[in-house]
Amino acid sequence: MNDPRSVLWFGSCVILLSACAETSRAPAPLAASPPSAAAGCQRAHPGLGAVRLGKVRAGSSVALARSPASQGGGSPSRVLAYVADADETTLRTIDVDGRREIAATNLKGRPEQVLVLADGRVAVSLRASNAIEVLEPSARDDVALDSRCVVDTLAEPVGLAATPDDQTLLVTSGWAHALTAFDAESLAPRYQVDLPRDPRAVIVSEDGKRAFVAHVVEARMSVVDLEPGGHAARQIDLRAGMPSSEGADMPRRKGCQGFALAQLEPEPNLRLASRLFDRVFAPMVSVNPGDASESAGYGSESPSEVSEVAVVDASAERALTRVVRPSPSGTAQAECLLPRAASYDGGALYVTCLGIDSLLKLDARSLDPARSELKRWKLASGPTGVAIDRERQRAVVWSQFDHELALVSLADDSPPARVSVSRQASAMTANLALGRKLFHQMGDPRISADGRACASCHPDGREDALTWSTPDGGRQTPMLAGRLTDTAPYGWLGSSGSVKDHLTKTFERLGGQGLAEAEVSALVDYVTSLVPPVERALPKAFAQQRLIERGRALFESAETSCGNCHNAGRAFSDGEHHQVSTPPSFGQATGFDTPSLRYVAGTAPYFHDGRYKTLDEVLIAPDHAMGQSTQLGRDDRAALVAYLGTL
């Protein structure tokens, strides 16, 4: 710990020092080629097979359907669960009542979310394949679904939702930071809306006029107008403050882990006086990364991470939760710091949490339901999705890591029934599976003293868009996925020659006791296997191509000298240290390691201390010594940014 080089932030495996360096594979410009429609998405055999159970119109990794009773009463109606098995290219069909897997459907890519459409078709987002696949059930539940079409989307389709009239299918694209509306029947694209980075879950208001979108980072929610005549997007600030014992002003904290959304649904059984309306719930984590300029060390004195469910007034479009108040010591159970899915039912909010592998039942009437926990169920590892079967008062939860479906009774205290789901041996090795569990493990003193997990700062294996205080100064969290190959050394000061070495040092810095050798190896295997965003090679307009070419020329020119350090042949790094701070900052003796520029466009903020919010800010900033870009005009900077967006 005395060696400054050993005090790097965990994420500093890849350094993002740069100025002329900050940008990588840019999200696709929305003006570029729109997603394409595929012929034959409609039902081939209308009315056949299972139909949507209830009125669930938001996607999850598990969705419920009802299989109609067979003619003549040969077999009764049964509830089916469609499971998006993200480890494989498979959609699994589970007979919920029979508690067994009855079919597996091969998909064109690995699924992220699944949504049963009004006519019984099943839409699946194929995240790494940049596509939506639409399937159709047949008369038999126990056979694979028929693929009707595969529709291209912008990069990383994740969240799915249908409008209340079931005419439109909405898809969020994480890397392309966009919401795309498709005709629900033909899957013809209707319009796209640009959003802030990392959108995930999407839900639609009861009147169908607005969509609400969660964002993994930056503690915000987007609101998108869905009515014809303009599809404006607005943002709701979800940041809350935390009262201090000194009674000082309450600065707003930051936020992360905004994967899930749920909304209140009208309930006629509630008494009139207490009817709740227009509340949207956003499970997240309230974060205080500390004052980077004071370098207090890995967050603040107050709890650096506190679970929160922000309550939003949908009509007013603003957050009602202004304050987060940690549970009193001695009474807090393990907090939900990696929330991944949410669903509302009967005055309660159900949230699945990675890391603690639990389903939480929270009081939805609360100003911060995270503080009003009513019950929790311990489940198999990796609960990524939840669906509520209201009729039978049960929650169906999919645990991806352990490949298990849990049937949780909401009506009594019987233990959850567990349905083990098959897996292909080749899909994920035991080593990778162990690494993934370790990556998400909360409260493990071997990893960190305060219980945080790797995934706390690296959601989805990427970064939290935060700059953390460290003993060396502020350190921006770098992206892991796709940036660990050929980019040694690791750490902002380049003090680790290997990922394994860096992980070991990271545990020490976080006060962890350290993992066993085999576990570290598993974790290394997992983080180096993380899937980076994949941009579809869309044909670009001539003007855009010219702009990118101009940017490439500038990047490689002696005028800017960007390419001198960010060598295209070495993952846009050179593996060397450079003194780039003006004035020199702590750590100046060795300088900073040149970070890779892969995927740089989607990883703001920039520079080792996160001082620049955009790439353009980096290019015009006079207070660093990276390359020579301050002399560039606006058009040249735009060209350079466009090029960086392709890396």
Next chain:
Amino acid sequence: MRERGLRWALLASTCLSLGHASPALADVIANPAIANPVIANPVIADPGLPVIVTVDVDSIPQGSVPPPLREADAAAGDALALTPAGDISPVGLNLKKIVSKLSKRGKRSLAGLRSKRVQKDVAELTPREPELGALYQPMPDVAEFIGESVAFACGHDFPRSPMRWETVLVEPDGQAQLEIKDSWLDASHCSVNSVSSARVAFKAIAWAGAEPWLFAMRDEHSITFLMSRADDVSADAMVGAPFTVRGGFTRVTLPIGRWGSGSLVATLPSLGLKLPAKPEKQRRGRPAAASEPPTSEQPVQVAIELVQTMAETSPTLLIRRTVPKVLPSDR
């Protein structure tokens, strides 16, 4: 063992009582699992879960706490028809001049703080008897007062300043009265002039066993809560500023408006609104007795939340109480 048993009995009784729909408590959610987690959910035996109830805001009586005297009005003091100075027995306070009891060093330091023209007296006001009271000097733009006692300097040049003495009386039917007495501190005569008094009725909205512990009253723009003495209070509101008085009891006013929210968290050493123990006289050579008798009660964290979206016709009032953690060894 006996203490363990008592602790469990206390825990069980408070859980059950909070969960019960008492006459004044209108837990408005029909779903019993949500409305009453204590009864519907035996998992509450896990001490980590809070006890949550909601209250129908419409069931809370309307009233208002009168505005305090303002220092600006003191200039027109003669027109205020003050009661005669000197006798403050109706207020229920003792006024004590304390300068003469100070040490020489104290005298010197106090003297250094005052002008030579000012009479060198300091008076201290304290309750005559232990009471559920809060004594403070209201000031504009100040929203939090700690009201244990008031001391003021006496001198001809000092203006009159307002003082408020609030006491709570818990009535046999479980309701509560907040009595508010406003007075002027008359520095020129080193006395207190009682001006007015008022009573405001509060209704019990939460119970611990058979004892009510939280009372409320509302007006058009806010809800005011009374509870026992709090070690700390943290309050926040979207519309307007919360107002807090902490003394022998705690009074917090949370503003509420449509599409707004307000909340408070307080740590209560004891839930019940009880009179503080009378301090024992210190015997020579022996340490003073503790101001409160030892108790098996553990501090409880309570939270009160008010939420109202634009579309909701009335706010949701949620009360959350953290059940003290019971260690396995206590079971």
